[in-house]
Amino acid sequence: MDSPAQTIHRVLLAALAVLGGCAKSAAPGGQPAATSDPIREQLGLVAAPGREQVIAHCLVCHSSAIVVSNHLDRAGWEDIVDQMQHNGMRPIDAAIREAIVAYLERTQRPDESGAVDGPWAAPRYRPNPLWH
């Protein structure tokens, strides 16, 4: 008998394989890339302990895009989980909460912010580093 996390993982892999195949089939002539981590490819969530808990408890309500576009320190992610609980997230025990916060702290750090991507990136000059 699988643990709940293993069950989630197995179901997700099956779901994402179909969704991924669907997305690829929509691109004519596109060669499906060999994939070692369909969850990362499809949801943007890097492989690390706690990922299944994030999928099971956070993606109940919202998509992964808002997770992977945010970059916060531990206190910031603690605040977000508090806010989500206020927003009606299903109650979670301390171990699940720790797994979620630890995953987010590890994979979505402030220094890996994507803020320099996109429209901000094209002008190449940066504010004077001597100010810091």
Place this chain on the structure above:
Amino acid sequence: MTDDQARPRSRRDFLTGAGLVGAGALLAGDLRPGFPLPPGLMPLGLVPLGLVPLGLVPLGLQDKPGLRTLSERPLNAETPVELLDPELTPNEHFFVRNNGIVPRRALARDLSGWALKIDGEVDRPTDLTVDALRRFPVVQRAVVIECGGNGRAGFHPPTPGNQWTLGAVGCAKFEGVRLADVLRSCGLRKSAVFVAFFGEDSHLSGNPDKSPISRGVPLAKALDEHTLLAFGMNGVPLPPQHGFPLRLVVPGWPGSCSGKWLRRLWVRDREHDGEKMTGSAYRLPKHPVAPGTKVAASDMAVIEQMPVKSVITGPATGGEHRAAQPLAVRGHAWSGAGDVAAVHLSIDFGQTWLPCSVKPAVNRYAWQRFTAEIRFPSGGYYEVWARATDHTGRQQPMVVPGWNPKGYCNNAMHRIAVRVV
């Protein structure tokens, strides 16, 4: 009017056929009740409605090509700056900022049983249909709506929320009636100080007792002649993503004040305490703080007027330009304070400034076209910076200003890069 919602959803159909009804439903976003759960998740009672692969066009954006999706559920998408070039932002390119799930009524454009309830500190609580609202004087105004968090991606340390860059803004011609006329017809009491809204959008958690967002404005702003109850947008009824059948249009204040899918206005005798009115939502520190500071809730104040801002809508950043030719630069400028007095460009990192030609606003709170022709003294790498000044003398800053815990009100100058050859 095309009814895009009636069209078959090929992706949903495909997914349903593949047995992934749960995944298909989550793409639909509005189908929470009544679909089978993916079997493996049933023991946990968990339905991952947010399990949406990145890169798929989310439902709700099928008729809005070219937007950049920030979040599929709830749907949030911004407009690339080049698509902001027209005088009025077309509905198909207008940014989407949703806090909850779009009501079925809006998707079906179904007015049956709908009326706006106005109650609270009024002598005559009233229910008004769209036809009843149309009996008030109908006005059309071009109004900028900008999300309070537009530019959030520029803050460092990063702040939580949708990482809007430049495009959570647009200017549309709204048709509606003055909120002041409607409120006064209900007999405002002396005790009225705040007008709160409730919409028909549903909470992401599925809890019918929770409101995804319920904000509002102080009475003085509600009674401003420019504040509208709008039922039309750019010549058609409000599209589903923009609040059908009725929304508030509160010019110059964060877009979150301009509530969509309205069902009730509650006139209150105190500041409203609905969802996203309290805590740190749509609030700034009362005093400047060092970036990264944790600010106590008691030291935060609700954002009212948005700052002066501009975007360069042409040319796109990163292009090449021949030195012999002048470069035509164009864009829009706006301010929560009303009219923009001037826009200047710099091609030497702010050492010298060139005044632009700025068109008068078609009405207060519309954005204003600026244009200029630039001659470059040599080939090389240039940046064009744009700086608007509003009629109160306030200008856009060069750096990202006023770090705040939720990343609001970034009105730093927009810059583009140009390689002159």
